Amino acid sequence: MYQFEQFNPEEFLTSYWQKKPVLLKGLFKNFIDPLSADELAGLAQETEIESRVVQRQDNGWHVEHGPFEQFEQFGDTDWSLLVQAVDHWHMQSAQLLEPFRFIPNWRIDDLMISFSVPGGGVGAHVDQYDVFIIQGMGKRHWKVGDKQPLESKLPHPDLLQVAGFNPCIDAVLEPGDVLYIPPGCPHEGYAIEPALNYSVGFRAPNQQDLLSSFADFALQEECFKQRYQDPQLQLSQFAGDVTTAEADKLVELVKLSLKQPQQVNKWLGGYLTQAKHDLDLQLPEPSFEVDDIVEINQQVSTWLRTGGLRILTIQGQLFINGEWVDSQGCSDEFIRLLADKLDYPTAELTEQFKLPANLELFSALVNEGYIYPYE
Ligand code: AKG
Numbered sequence: 144m145y146q147f148e149q150f151n152p153e154e155f156l157t158s159y160w161q162k163k164p165v166l167l168k169g170l171f172k173n174f175i176d177p178l179s180a181d182e183l184a185g186l187a188q189e190t191e192i193e194s195r196v197v198q199r200q201d202n203g204w205h206v207e208h209g210p211f212e213q214f215e216q217f218g219d220t221d222w223s224l225l226v227q228a229v230d231h232w233h234m235q236s237a238q239l240l241e242p243f244r245f246i247p248n249w250r251i252d253d254l255m256i257s258f259s260v261p262g263g264g265v266g267a268h269v270d271q272y273d274v275f276i277i278q279g280m281g282k283r284h285w286k287v288g289d290k291q292p293l294e295s296k297l298p299h300p301d302l303l304q305v306a307g308f309n310p311c312i313d314a315v316l317e318p319g320d321v322l323y324i325p326p327g328c329p330h331e332g333y334a335i336e337p338a339l340n341y342s343v344g345f346r347a348p349n350q351q352d353l354l355s356s357f358a359d360f361a362l363q364e365e366c367f368k369q370r371y372q373d374p375q376l377q378l379s380q381f382a383g384d385v386t387t388a389e390a391d392k393l394v395e396l397v398k399l400s401l402k403q404p405q406q407v408n409k410w411l412g413g414y415l416t417q418a419k420h421d422l423d424l425q426l427p428e429p430s431f432e433v434d435d436i437v438e439i440n441q442q443v444s445t446w447l448r449t450g451g452l453r454i455l456t457i458q459g460q461l462f463i464n465g466e467w468v469d470s471q472g473c474s475d476e477f478i479r480l481l482a483d484k485l486d487y488p489t490a491e492l493t494e495q496f497k498l499p500a501n502l503e504l505f506s507a508l509v510n511e512g513y514i515y516p517y518e
Contacts, residue, residue, distance in 0.1 A: 145242050148172045152245035155323075160246075161273065164287040164328050166312050167321040174319035176279040176339055177235035180258045183339070186226050186233065187211045191421045197265045197302065198222040204266065204298040223263040223334070228420035230254040231451035236341075241485075243275060243343050248482075249415045249455055255342040259283065259334035266304040267331035269293065273345040274324050278316035281338030285322055286310035287330040305329050346415075353414075357401075360410040367400040404458075412462030416453040422464070424512030425449055436506045437496060443516040446487040452513055456482045463513060472500030487514065 147170050159165045187194035187209045194209030199221040214224070230237035230253055240254055252272070257265075259281075267286075276285070287310060294306040308329040315335060316322065324330050326347070332340070348356075361367045371393060379386070401407055431439070440446075448454065454463050461470040461478055470478055477495045480487060496502040508514045 145171060145239055147242050156245075159323055159325075161325050163289060164312055164322065164324045164330075166285075166287075166314055166316075167323065169319050170321040171277065171319035174277075174279065176318075177239055178229075178233055178256070178339075180280070180337065180339060182233070183224065183226055183229075183256055183258050184211070184214060186229060187224055189232075191423075192229075192232060193227040193420060194224065195301070196222055196224050197263075199262065199264070199266070204302050204304075206299050206301040208301075217260075220260055221262040223257050223259040223265060225255060225257045225265070227255050228253040228451060229256045231418075231420055232423050234447070234450060237450045237485075239277065239341055240343060246345070248453070250345050250347070252344040252346045253420065253451060255344060257340045257342070259332075259338045259340070261334050261336060263338075264331060264333040266298070266302065267306070267308060267329055268304050269327055269329050270324070270344075271326050271349075272347055273326055275343040276316075276322045276324065276330075276332070277341040277343070278318055278320045278322075279339035279341060280318060282315050282317055282335040283332045283338045283340060284315050284335055285312065285330065285332040287312040287322060287324055288328060290325075290327045291329070293329055348414075356414045357410055360406075360413065361400070364406070364409075366406055367403075369396060369399065371396060408457045408460060409467055412455060412457045412460060412467060413465050416455050416462045417465040418451055418453060420451065422449055422451055425515035426512035427510060427515075430510040431506060433502055433506045436502065436509060439516050440489045440492055440496065443518055444489055445517050446489070446492065446509075446514050447517045448485045448487075449513055449515065454482045454513075463508070468504070470500075470504060472498075473504055474498050474501060477501040477504075481508075486517070 150167070150170060186192050188211060190210050192209070194211065196207045196211065196214070196217060198205040198207075198217055211224070230240055236254055236256065240251060243251060288308040289311050291308055293308060296304045296306055298304060312322070322330070373389070373392075452464055454461070456462070456478060459475075459478070461468045461482065474495065477498070480491060480495065492505070496505070505514070
């Protein structure tokens with residue numbers, strides 16, 4: 144179980160979150176890596192897991208995408224292996240996200256893990272999202288700047304970097320140190336000795352993301368079909384003109400679709416629970432009957448949510464993995480338990496299973512591979 148040393152989340156949110164970068168020295172005391180460099184390399188062998196190697200060479204930068212069979216070809220210096228969404232595949236690594244849940248679950252995206260040999264790094268760059276970078280094994284020299292005018296560079300088609308920047312943090316990170324970097328702040332890190340780094344990434348959709356997803360929802364659900372009408376149309380002098388009043392009415396029609404809370408919540412719930420990377424669904428074979436669930440609940444100590452699976456509520460409605468889920472008849476505490484926790488202790492479930500609707504929904508989720516028993 145990972146815990147912060149002396150950290151005040153309220154103070155952090157007020158002073159730093161989305162405002163300025165900060166080095167949180169020794170945020171984890173006696174930090175133990177949840178996996179080894181070899182285990183990370185093993186994950187990078189899998190086709191479902193997104194990975195890449197970024198290498199600095201005399202004549203520029205080289206990027207190669209996984210899966211990787213071996214790494215000898217990259218040599219002893221100047222490269223990093225980066226593996227995306229490790230929390231979906233490696234339970235102990237997923238535990239690293241837990242202390243960051245003072246930020247709502249829907250904002251947390253995934254855990255990217257990098258292994259760097261000395262000199263390894265991805266170069267100076269800017270992210271559009273907040274990130275906490277945890278230093279695991281080894282030491283890495285990091286520089287981070289406040290937002291500033293920056294010149295972009297594309298030394299390789301898959302590598303967007305920025306030219307030199309003025310750092311406000313310039314430090315060698317040791318195991319357990321954490322950097323917080325708001326969106327738009329340039330940063331770069333080079334390993335001094337073989338190093339593991341953990342990037343806790345966040346989601347923050349932009350207008351384009353939201354609008355395109357809302358349009359997809361409208362098409363899929365065949366809703367928002369109200370049409371423009373103008374029974375009071377007046378004669379106009381200019382056949383080629385759209386009047387301000389007409390333009391306002393058209394925009395109003397768009398806004399009207401956003402004023403239907405039931406539909407809007409359904410869209411948002413589906414959108415915000417969509418996984419951006421594959422999930423390692425724990426499908427039981429054959430599927431369980433309700434009675435099996437009760438029996439298993441007596442045999443194990445807890446059940447776990449599949450890594451990276453997103454469960455959220457919006458105004459009491461439950462959404463899981465991009466879908467609205469019918470939770471009629473379930474208790475509020477049970478729904479809160481499902482959405483707020485990532486592990487479900489059997490003692491609490493025994494209590495919740497007294498209500499048949501709770502047990503039925505839980506069984507359905509287990510049979511979807513969303514929740515699985517853990518010793
Ligand atoms: C990031 O997550 O934005 C980073 O810069 C980390 C890259 C790395 O670990 O090499």
